[in-house]
Amino acid sequence: MKAYSEANKDTLKEKHAKYYQEHQEEIIAKVQVWQKANKEKHRTRSLEWQVKNPAKANARNARRRAAKLNATPKWLTREHLKQIERYYIVAKWVESILNEPIEVDHIVPLQGENVSGLHAPWNLQLLTEEENCSKKNKFTSCD
Numbered sequence: 001m002k003a004y005s006e007a008n009k010d011t012l013k014e015k016h017a018k019y020y021q022e023h024q025e026e027i028i029a030k031v032q033v034w035q036k037a038n039k040e041k042h043r044t045r046s047l048e049w050q051v052k053n054p055a056k057a058n059a060r061n062a063r064r065r066a067a068k069l070n071a072t073p074k075w076l077t078r079e080h081l082k083q084i085e086r087y088y089i090v091a092k093w094v095e096s097i098l099n100e101p102i103e104v105d106h107i108v109p110l111q112g113e114n115v116s117g118l119h120a121p122w123n124l125q126l127l128t129e130e131e132n133c134s135k136k137n138k139f140t141s142c143d
Helices: 004-009 009-022 025-039 039-052 055-070 080-098 128-136
Strands: 102-106 124-128
Touching: 004 009, 009 025, 009 128, 025 128, 039 055, 080 102, 080 124, 102 128, 124 128
Parallel strands: none
Antiparallel strands: 102 124
16 A cells, blocks of 8 residues: 555545545534544644644744734724734733633634735634634624
């Protein structure tokens, strides 16, 4: 099997990519169920991946920081910037009270597929880590 996999690497890669495209929703749902059931194992694996792939982890973090910087309007006032800072302070405070990870979420994602939001106080909300991860990088209106 190993020899076959090595000899047909490109074909198998295309086959797996096609399968993923066709079954993406199902695969994501299964992964989310597993992650929810195995929180500590998932967290450990994520940290291990970051340690093994520092360049990729750094690139991903840099891309996120750049998106946030590009999405922060130059016309925000000092008060707006203080409001943003308060979200992060309150998130840590709530996290310490609930003893559950709390994250500052962008209601309209900074790097959305169809729409991109601003890093501004009116686009922020506090969510649990679980709620934020399940939201992914999507904007859902509350119609």
